[in-house]
Amino acid sequence: MSIENSKADKFDFVDRALAERVEQQRFRSLQSVVPIDGVWVWKQGRKLLNFSANDYLGLSKHPVLIEAAQTYTHRYGTGATASRLVAGNYDIHHQLEEKLAAACGRESALLFSSGFQANMTILGALLNPQSCVFCDRLIHSSLIQGIRASGARFYRYAHSDLDQLERLLKKASSQSFDRLMIVTETVFSMDGDRSDVDALIRLANRYGAILYLDDAHAIGVLGKRGMGLAAFQPDVDLVVGTFGKAFGAFGAFVACSRKLRDYLINCCPGFIYTTALPPAVIGAIDAALDLIPNLDTERQHLTKQSQNLRDRLQAMGYSTLNSDTQIVPIVVGESARTLELSQALEAKDILAVAIRPPTVPEGSARIRLALSSQHQEEHLERLFEALEAYVH
Incomplete structure (x- = not known):
């Protein structure tokens, strides 16, 4: 192949991918x-x-959120200007995390830039190639991408089939994996049905598995004081919630133990190397958090x-x-x-x-x-x- 042809053809894969998608509707x-x-x-x-x-x-248009976003912008500016571990750790970030932890009945919380980013980077920090993960077949792409990026072995059980999940856990518990993890959503984003959180907790405890729940579509809408189906559940190890849905804002957080929060601050690349959420967003989230329980x-x-x-x-x-x-x-x-x-x-x-x-x-x-x-x-x-x- 000549140099000229090589240059002309280097994006053939793009043409093929787009043509395939057109053909398949x-x-x-x-x-x-x-x-x-x-x-x-x-x-x-x-x-x-x-x-x-x-x-x-309907909170994205709520006047209280809009006013809070404007107030925080006037006081702190339009951007956090740095990552949390450098110079972007404003007092409002820490205050919001404490408020979120209390609202969810957890020891601590940690802010992330988006739900997709949170799932990708947290799972990558918690797993390694010697880990084994069990996930519902219908979980969100961000969870699958995070698991794959970690190199962990993973199995997808049939949607909401906890009997199959238990069989997989039982088999894996006798093998040489260094940790087991269950990953699923509380409300499934495309089907609108729910996981049995209590049953998942029992299975995780029985087999010593880390329980990781994505509560994105439940928080604000379901559960005690509207704080999600995994709120006030101390046996759920990590709960990811997002602010771009019922909160009417943007960003995400994980609620967990103080020990896990410290671990993520030190070992989670998506937290360490990301500019902190901007003040306007923090203001809107804070205002939404005041409103939602009522x-x-x-x-x-x-x-x-x-x-x-x-x-x-x-x-x-x-x-x-x-x-x-x-x-x-x-x-x-x-x-x-x-x-x-x-x-x-x-x-x-x-x-x-x-x-x-x-x-x-x-x-x-x-x-x-x-x-x-x-x-x-x-x-x-x-x-x-x-x-x-x-x-x-």
Whole structure:
């Protein structure tokens, strides 16, 4: 091959990958929207009712969060300017971590830049090639990527099949692994169902396994004082929560023991080498943390609307899997048909994005509906009318 041809061909792999995604109806592109309030957005000059955001309590537009973000910016500036171990460890970071730990009923907490970054780097710090990990088949990509990057041996048990998990744990416990770990989500981001946290705790204790739970889609919405399904559970070793969903902000944290916090500060590259979260974000999170424990009325409304949505969809013949949370999938199956439904809904001024493989398993492409406490009866009626028009 000549030098000229070599240069021309060096990105052939990109062309092949993109062509494959187009052929399989999996090509993705960025679509800009402009938020109006908790449930409406502008897209290409049209006002759409949004059923695809994770703003479960509508806090991203809450005036108290906006005011706190502005106040913190005026006092501390727009950026933290350094990593926490250098000069970016502001008093507000430490204060928020103490407040988060207390709110979750844990000894301590540590802030991270995002949920994906937290899962990737924490798992990498806790595992090594001599470790063995057991994870639910439907866990988030960030968890899988973190486990793979660690070099640990890992096994994926069938979704929520804790009998299979126990068989795997029993077998591994007689082998020469230096540590065992169970990794799963509390609320599954694409199916909207829950893990049995109490049963997972029993298995982890029985086999001496580290229990790592991603509570991203539960925190703010479920559990004691809305602090998630893993809150106030001292036998859960590490709980990761995010602020970009019910908190209406950005970033993530891990709640754990003081010993594990010290370990991560010293041994977790994603914490050590990352600039601290900016003051405006810390202010918004702090304000949300004050509000969330007092939003029981909003959570009850969200629960009621989610059940209403599931009942109506099932009556229309749609599968919502085992959803019992604010995440309600409409399983279509084929990617092309799922895209068609999403486009039909958008033509009726409904934003409901198609989720396709590899994000979900083959043959299970879906519309993932994410409800907010800001959605009212009339909003659901608009959705049902649009779905009925598509069916007929």
